[in-house]
Amino acid sequence: MGGACCKEEPIDFSQEVELNHFNLLRVVGKGAFGKVRIVQHKQTKEIWALKYINKEQCIGMKAIDNIIQERKMLEEINHPFICNLRYAFQDDENLFMVIDLMLGGDMRFHLERAGHFSEEAVKLYMAECALALSYLHGEKKIVHRDLKPDNILLDAGGHAHLTDFNIAVKIRPERPLTAVAGSMAYMAPEIFKRAGYNESVDWWSLGVVMYELLFEKRPFHGKTNELLQKSIMQDTLEIPPEASKFSPECIDCMKGFLTRDIMKRLGCKEAGGLDAIKRHPFFSSIDWDKVLKKEINPAFVPDPNACNFDASHELEELLLEDNPLRASVAPGGAPTDGLSKEMMEMEMKFTVFDFKNAKPMQTTTAPVEIAVSRVWECEMGMKW
Numbered sequence: 528m529g530g531a532c533c534k535e536e537p538i539d540f541s542q543e544v545e546l547n548h549f550n551l552l553r554v555v556g557k558g559a560f561g562k563v564r565i566v567q568h569k570q571t572k573e574i575w576a577l578k579y580i581n582k583e584q585c586i587g588m589k590a591i592d593n594i595i596q597e598r599k600m601l602e603e604i605n606h607p608f609i610c611n612l613r614y615a616f617q618d619d620e621n622l623f624m625v626i627d628l629m630l631g632g633d634m635r636f637h638l639e640r641a642g643h644f645s646e647e648a649v650k651l652y653m654a655e656c657a658l659a660l661s662y663l664h665g666e667k668k669i670v671h672r673d674l675k676p677d678n679i680l681l682d683a684g685g686h687a688h689l690t691d692f693n694i695a696v697k698i699r700p701e702r703p704l705t706a707v708a709g710s711m712a713y714m715a716p717e718i719f720k721r722a723g724y725n726e727s728v729d730w731w732s733l734g735v736v737m738y739e740l741l742f743e744k745r746p747f748h749g750k751t752n753e754l755l756q757k758s759i760m761q762d763t764l765e766i767p768p769e770a771s772k773f774s775p776e777c778i779d780c781m782k783g784f785l786t787r788d789i790m791k792r793l794g795c796k797e798a799g800g801l802d803a804i805k806r807h808p809f810f811s812s813i814d815w816d817k818v819l820k821k822e823i824n825p826a827f828v829p830d831p832n833a834c835n836f837d838a839s840h841e842l843e844e845l846l847l848e849d850n851p852l853r854a855s856v857a858p859g860g861a862p863t864d865g866l867s868k869e870m871m872e873m874e875m876k877f878t879v880f881d882f883k884n885a886k887p888m889q890t891t892t893a894p895v896e897i898a899v900s901r902v903w904e905c906e907m908g909m910k911w
């Protein structure tokens with residue numbers, strides 16, 4: 528029989544959100560500053576992903592501004608095809624972001640395992656990503672700048688969601704962007720010209736992703752960054768012989784995104800924006816209202832009986848972690864003297880966020896509904 532010593536203190540959920548409001552379940556990924564694990568809100572029973580960022584590591588890598596900026600940007604965003612922020616809080620060791628859980632794993636994971644995707648699957652991914660990008664660019668004035676298969680996560684049903692707003696920035700028409708930022712192989716040619724660029728770069732990256740999903744390789748190559756850059760800027764787009772397996776409309780759409788001239792590039796506002804995508808023959812069979820409502824069933828549904836994550840992160844935590852995640856002192860309760868300038872900065876700027884108290888957004892997305900028992904099964908190490 529359980530003794531009084533083991534009884535958990537009742538939690539006051541009317542207080543600000545903190546780590547103790549969640550049950551910590553299995554680890555599903557590892558980022559540059561910490562891990563990502565499945566959590567369940569103890570009161571609402573909703574399942575989310577918890578991304579935790581070690582403060583010391585964040586300071587060491589001089590990434591405070593990036594993290595604060597990413598989190599501020601996520602606060603503004605709410606879209607069905609984006610991993611939205613639900614809660615943010617911190618303790619004395621970590622910054623925490625609770626986001627929409629994507630049980631299907633990332634697109635890179637599936638590309639590496641299954642190889643290329645079918646034309647039907649790619650069509651829906653492109654439509655879903657195009658809606659997300661158009662929302663970011665048009666309504667939120669945000670350029671993602673790091674679109675690639677690693678940053679497109681699938682939910683349990685197989686719908687695509689953009690994630691990782693680490694290097695995303697606000698568009699200011701009077702001040703075009705100039706920084707060479709992103710993942711080289713997915714960067715648009717105008718980034719290297721150093722004459723300023725805007726959201727057009729995301730449409731190019733989407734084209735590189737489309738090419739990779741169809742052909743299992745990227746369109747431009749180079750053994751060094753310099754050669755790769757040269758190839759992106761100059762080389763003729765090579766269409767592999769396997770292209771005959773796909774419709775001419777599909778290939779034409781991909782070429783449209785991979786057009787160097789932004790005045791003609793598919794998706795760019797200069798070339799008709801989202802309307803031009805919707806009018807493209809590749810998407811003639813698509814009902815865009817149904818896409819937005821996630822009423823179109825993806826051609827590829829991640830196997831619910833297989834683990835769609837790299838299980839080594841979980842194993843690593845079990846075997847190596849000498850400082851596993853635990854509910855720690857909330858910063859408000861700890862003395863602040865002796866804290867470094869950077870620690871103070873994070874404490875002040877990384878304020879508590881609760882999506883339930885946030886301003887209502889135009890588009891909403893339902894919380895993930897899955898059987899919790901499945902998550903626990905995973906936790907217990909069963910095949911899933």
Ligand SMILES: Nc1ncnc2c1ncn2[C@@H]1O[C@H](COP(=O)(O)OP(=O)(O)OP(=O)(O)O)[C@@H](O)[C@H]1O
Pocket residue numbers: 555556557558559560561562563576578610626627628629630632633677680690691693836
């Ligand atoms: N919302 C989510 N649901 C499920 N898994 C996720 C979610 N977000 C991230 N992951 C998994 O965790 C991994 C690490 O994600 P995270 O965003 O922390 O790191 P990252 O992609 O390396 O970005 P960063 O550059 O910010 O470290 C991802 O590759 C993905 O597999």
